[in-house]
Every structure is written in structure tokens, then in C-alpha cells.
Amino acid sequence: MATGRTHRPATRSRGIPEATVARLPLYLRALTALSERSVPTVSSEELAAAAGVNSAKLRKDFSYLGSYGTRGVGYDVEYLVYQISRELGLTQDWPVVIVGIGNLGAALANYGGFASRGFRVAALIDADPAMAGKPVAGIPVQHTDELESIIRENGVSIGVIATPAGAAQQVCDRLVAAGVTSILNFAPTVLSVPDGVDVRKVDLSIELQILAFHEQRKAGEGVDHEDQVAAVAPPVSAAPAGPDGPDGRHQGPDGDVPAVMPA
Amino acid sequence: MATGRTHRPATRSRGIPEATVARLPLYLRALTALSERSVPTVSSEELAAAAGVNSAKLRKDFSYLGSYGTRGVGYDVEYLVYQISRELGLTQDWPVVIVGIGNLGAALANYGGFASRGFRVAALIDADPAMAGKPVAGIPVQHTDELESIIRENGVSIGVIATPAGAAQQVCDRLVAAGVTSILNFAPTVLSVPDGVDVRKVDLSIELQILAFHEQRKAGEGVDHEDQVAAVAPPVSAAPAGPDGPDGRHQGPDGDVPAVMPA
DNA sequence: ATGTGTGAACCTTTTCACAGCT
DNA sequence: AGCTGTGAAAAGGTTCACACAT
Numbered sequence: 428m429a430t431g432r433t434h435r436p437a438t439r440s441r442g443i444p445e446a447t448v449a450r451l452p453l454y455l456r457a458l459t460a461l462s463e464r465s466v467p468t469v470s471s472e473e474l475a476a477a478a479g480v481n482s483a484k485l486r487k488d489f490s491y492l493g494s495y496g497t498r499g500v501g502y503d504v505e506y507l508v509y510q511i512s513r514e515l516g517l518t519q520d521w522p523v524v525i526v527g528i529g530n531l532g533a534a535l536a537n538y539g540g541f542a543s544r545g546f547r548v549a550a551l552i553d554a555d556p557a558m559a560g561k562p563v564a565g566i567p568v569q570h571t572d573e574l575e576s577i578i579r580e581n582g583v584s585i586g587v588i589a590t591p592a593g594a595a596q597q598v599c600d601r602l603v604a605a606g607v608t609s610i611l612n613f614a615p616t617v618l619s620v621p622d623g624v625d626v627r628k629v630d631l632s633i634e635l636q637i638l639a640f641h642e643q644r645k646a647g648e649g650v651d652h653e654d655q656v657a658a659v660a661p662p663v664s665a666a667p668a669g670p671d672g673p674d675g676r677h678q679g680p681d682g683d684v685p686a687v688m689p690a
Numbered sequence: 691m692a693t694g695r696t697h698r699p700a701t702r703s704r705g706i707p708e709a710t711v712a713r714l715p716l717y718l719r720a721l722t723a724l725s726e727r728s729v730p731t732v733s734s735e736e737l738a739a740a741a742g743v744n745s746a747k748l749r750k751d752f753s754y755l756g757s758y759g760t761r762g763v764g765y766d767v768e769y770l771v772y773q774i775s776r777e778l779g780l781t782q783d784w785p786v787v788i789v790g791i792g793n794l795g796a797a798l799a800n801y802g803g804f805a806s807r808g809f810r811v812a813a814l815i816d817a818d819p820a821m822a823g824k825p826v827a828g829i830p831v832q833h834t835d836e837l838e839s840i841i842r843e844n845g846v847s848i849g850v851i852a853t854p855a856g857a858a859q860q861v862c863d864r865l866v867a868a869g870v871t872s873i874l875n876f877a878p879t880v881l882s883v884p885d886g887v888d889v890r891k892v893d894l895s896i897e898l899q900i901l902a903f904h905e906q907r908k909a910g911e912g913v914d915h916e917d918q919v920a921a922v923a924p925p926v927s928a929a930p931a932g933p934d935g936p937d938g939r940h941q942g943p944d945g946d947v948p949a950v951m952p953a
Numbered sequence: 954a955t956g957t958g959t960g961a962a963c964c965t966t967t968t969c970a971c972a973g974c975t
Numbered sequence: 976a977g978c979t980g981t982g983a984a985a986a987g988g989t990t991c992a993c994a995c996a997t
Binding site: 735759762 | 976979980
Binding site for chain 1: 711712714715716718719720740741742777778779780782784786792793794796797798800801803804806807808809847848871872873874878880886888890892893894895896897898899900901902903904905906908
């Protein structure tokens, strides 16, 4: 990829490592829970345990945001919640559209975590005319024809694609053309987007395959596998500790069409 | 969580980097598509484009599996499909149980990508007695009481948790006690598991927050157009899995510009 | 005392670039 | 001539360990 231009000025502060950004939502969720229990402060050790990471990493992460803690004491929960929310851009409202209201799309529309974090489902869009007008999660589904106007009228910059794989790229192109610059893709396809557009994907099939890989290794802690390539040996240590977790309710993602798309 | 797993040196050639493992499913999908189009061979360049990564990375990844290519020619599609499938453990059948048949659970049960990759939904489990017997995706839902017997009778080692956050840990404990050693968690909670059990999480809320972070930065950015590389978005979102698993990758716009930020 | 903040060491992953097969 | 396979360099991320503020 490339996208030339500025490299990190190294001048300090503004460049937060991607790995850190990916963990901020985790900390935020843990902090929100503490906040709801009216806990005033936390140590990096406690918060790290709640978020599922180790404390050194957490402190390093926070150091990229600034010095929000107090030595000998810990971090002020409310203050940190605010700082992280601001850093993530959650202090503003993000209208989101979900395209493809099938099993998955409906699950996403009902996802409680949406609203609780500054995200607002601005519209549900589906290509099936029969779906039009039908309410899902209290929001009437609109036809794909309306896509462009919906995006523009609502100032939507984030789109969620939950369509079958075959329709994903086309939907993506339309979203981008209409002004969307961030896409969360649940369809099992690689999307091509112009420079400046972010794409993140969630893929159940891939997660399961990764689990299968590790599962397979566990089976033969001493078993040998020989094929031409041979030598399976010492099991690569192994399991991860439970990481994560963000906020709120439940219901999440995924599920959708298979990867097989006979061309 | 905690669970510190002993990290072993893993001094052996068979150790495939976690980052590589996370990409194998991607390659497999691209290869499967080529296979269906009866394409006999591919170059690293072509395959990389189809998978959304760069060719150097792909070649390096394959080098960990062995030397399956032919210099001056490329890779034999069928052969690679087989080798990667074997490496991922997809040549065997993996019975899976899905716990929590709500909106999301139902979507997962209907997910086509399951069966197409060696995964078989052995059972759907829900705590609601009213759901019992009701078929979802052609499979009758069973009550949580049956959980242990289902796992044991079917030799299930992979479980998917799609319950509300509040029930996740309890379900997790029961799955693990019954013999499950790999868990895919969709509930927004940090799960504690004993050593030797793998947990991967998928969290919509987190993905959206990460997108929001980047979206926020774009506001004051003068998106530059320097190199118009064909722009493929290599997303790859992995979840923590390894030792202490971090997560998140993402191809971000390089420029970090001031952006609005009242110090 | 206690727990943050952080340079430095260490490990992982990506990218480069080219030698070596076909 | 073409494309893989891979050492070596670079970049990125994690962990250590301790000075320092409270």
C-alpha cells in the first residue's frame, strides 16, 4: 500500500500506535463498568486485569494519550473515560447505515452496543423490494435506490456491509461514491476502495479457521504428522488468555454468505 | 482472565507465526475461488492481489509452510489449497456448538461459511425453554441443560458463545468443563479460561470505535493523492490469540494531521 | 510506600532486494 | 526471462525495570 506523504513526525504526541488504538475500546468498556459502580480511581494493575491485558502495556498505551494518571494513586475513572472517548471520537454522533438486512443485518440493527457509544443507526438498506417499509429494530428498511440520498441527507460517513459476498463490492462502491469513508465489512470478500477510505472486516469463517489451527495442534502434543513436509514437533506453546471485551449489550456480528461464489 | 500461560520457547521449525496463521484463511479463500474457475497456477503477485496483501508478505508466509511453489512459474492452485487446508486442520471435521440463539445466534446458524470449511453445527443451545425444539436453520434448538451431554456425545471441542454478556462467563465455564478447548466469543466480555483454552473474540462495538477514531482524524486532513496504487484495502482484523494477543491491524491513512484538538 | 511514566531491551512482523531455480 | 525463497534490514509492538512524583 503506500499512500505516501507524511510519516510520523516523531515530534511526539499525535501519533498513537495502531495497536494502542485497537485497545482503547477495551479500556473504555472496563472503565465504563467501573464508572457505573461509582469507583473513583483505578490502578493500572486493576484496570489491566479488567480489560484483559497486562499493566505494563496499559500504562504504555496511556502514555501515548498523555499523562492522565497520578503517581502513587492511579487513574481517575471519569477523567479517563472522557479522555479516551474524546480520543476515539465518541463524543460526537456518528450516523451509520447498515446495508443488507438479512439475518446478520437484523442482528446488527438490534445490537445494543451501537447507540451506547455514539453510533446511531441512521438507516437500514436492502435490495429486496419486499423488505421496503418493513420495520427492523424499529427502523423501517429502505430500498437500495435510496442509498445515495440517505447517505447525503444524513451526513453518513460510516457504512456497514452485511450483504452477500457477491453484492459487497458494488455496495461498497456506491457507499464510497456517496461519501462514506469508513466501512465495516461482514461479507467474506476483499473490498477495493480508493485511497483515504478505511475498511475493517469481520469474518466468522476466518476466526473459526484460526481456532481450528490451534485446536489441531493441541490434539497432538506428541503426535507426529508426516507428509512430505514432515516433522511436526513441539507444540508451539499455546493458548491465549482471554482478552478483551467492549461494552454493553450483546449481539454482534457476523454470519453471512459463504465464500463460494461461483463466478 | 489472568491465566498466564507459560510461554515456551518453541524452538522448532514448525512454529508458524501467528500473523501468518491469521492470513492463511484469506489465501485459502482466494485459492478456492481460483480453483472453482479452474485456474491451474497463480503467481504470488496475483494471489496476493486477490487476498488483499502484498506479494512479499505472501511469499514469506508460504515459506513457513514449505516450498510449495515453482520458481519462474508460480504456485499450483490445487496443491496449495490442500496444503493450507491441512495446515489449518480443515481436512478434518470440526463439530461446533452455538450457545445463545438470539438474533445473532440465528444468523450464525445460518452462516453458509460454516459447512464449506469443515465446520459442522453439531447443536444450537439456548437457555430459553420456549426455544427448545424450535428449529433454526433446520436444526432444533436444545436447552442449556443438555449442554454437557451434547458436547461429550459429539466430541465438540469448539464452542461459539452468542449469549448476552451477563451469561457468557458462565456458559464459557460450562463449555470448558465439558471439554471445549477453543471458544469464539461474540459477547462483549472478557472471558477467563484456564490454561490451554483458546479464546478469540469478535466485537462489533470495538471495530466501529476503531473506525470512528480514524474517521475523526480525516476531518482536518487534506487527503493527498500521490501514488494511486490500485488501492486494495488489506484489512485483516485479527483478534488476540497468541500469548497475550493484541489485535487489530488496519491500514490507515498515513498522514497524521493536526485535526481538531483543544489541547 | 505506592504506582505512574518511560527509556531501553527484546521479540514479532513487514519490507527489501537479490540469489537461485525453471 | 520470470518468479520463488529467503537472508538481512527496518518497522512495529511488548516487556522490563526503575527513576520519580505523590
